[in-house]
Amino acid sequence: MRLDLLAELNAVRDARRAACIVTELASGDQRLVIEPEASDPFAEKIRNAFASGKSTTAESIDGKAVFLNVHVPSPRLVVLGAVHVSQTLAPMAATLGYEVTVLDPRTAFAAPERFPGVDLVAEWPDVALPRLGLDPFTAFAALTHDPKIDDPGLSAALAAGCFYVGALGSRKTHAARRDRLAATGVKAADFDRIRAPIGLPIGAASPAEIAVSIMAEITAALRKPEIRA
Structure with missing residues (x-):
């Protein structure tokens, strides 16, 4: 060469x-x-x-x-929310070759003993995400169900062109999210990239099953980008 x-x-x-x-x-x-x-x-x-x-x-x-x-860069997964779903999702993604970061400003949730071996960041997204450097080879999952935490993270993920952006919450919750993010300047076309309710519709009930549905949806977004859920 x-x-x-x-x-x-x-x-x-x-x-x-x-x-x-x-x-x-x-x-x-x-x-x-x-x-x-x-x-x-x-x-x-x-x-x-x-x-x-x-x-x-x-x-x-x-x-x-x-x-x-x-x-091709190694895919990354940034999980916003050190919740029960994340405890299964993080090691699952790591097994599939993703570089995983779990981000949550709530130190009671972002405890190392709950996420052994995981890159854990106990900071607010507006502080941590610029340093992490989201990009088109990053998947982003917002799981806190708290607008004060999820909304800034989702805005950053959309702006960075993450190949996957998903958010926990019902359709009613997502409709309210649309209004909030629109008020901050997020365009409708960008907002429509958010997968919500997050995960493939497999009837998942437990946190572990929800993690499976999310990881499957992320895999489809990475390998079959022409397919929209």
Whole structure:
């Protein structure tokens, strides 16, 4: 790989962005793709490779064969609320390869003994989230059911373009949330990205089952971004 291409790739990876090195197999020519343009003959293949996180080969209509070497940041999960659901969700996500942070300003909830081995932050979201650096490879789940905590977190997650943004609460609760966030400047199109009630509709009843439904919905958002629940 050319040194200039390697330097550009490393800069993209440091910024936690997806990148693809497209190598023409016949000539060895290489190029770096970050945002595939519609005119790119391999645009769909690159987008699919970004979604799966797996490198692959591809062939254009004119028979040009290439290798798509994808570099995708490790997915992260930020859970707002050190609640019972989070106690199952955090280790489950870690098992699936997510870097997990549980955030809750309520120190009675954010106790290390309740979340062994988990990155636990006992701060308000407006203080902690800028430091954590939300991005498009971060999933965000607001579980406190407290507007003073959840609302600032949801606004930050939407602004950062998190690939998944979910919130606990009924449809009635979510309607009231819409009014509150609209008053703070959140646009309707952005608000509609929030998955609420959070989790796939599998009839979950216990905290552990709710955690399963959330993790399944996050997985679908990561691997099948074209599907909306």
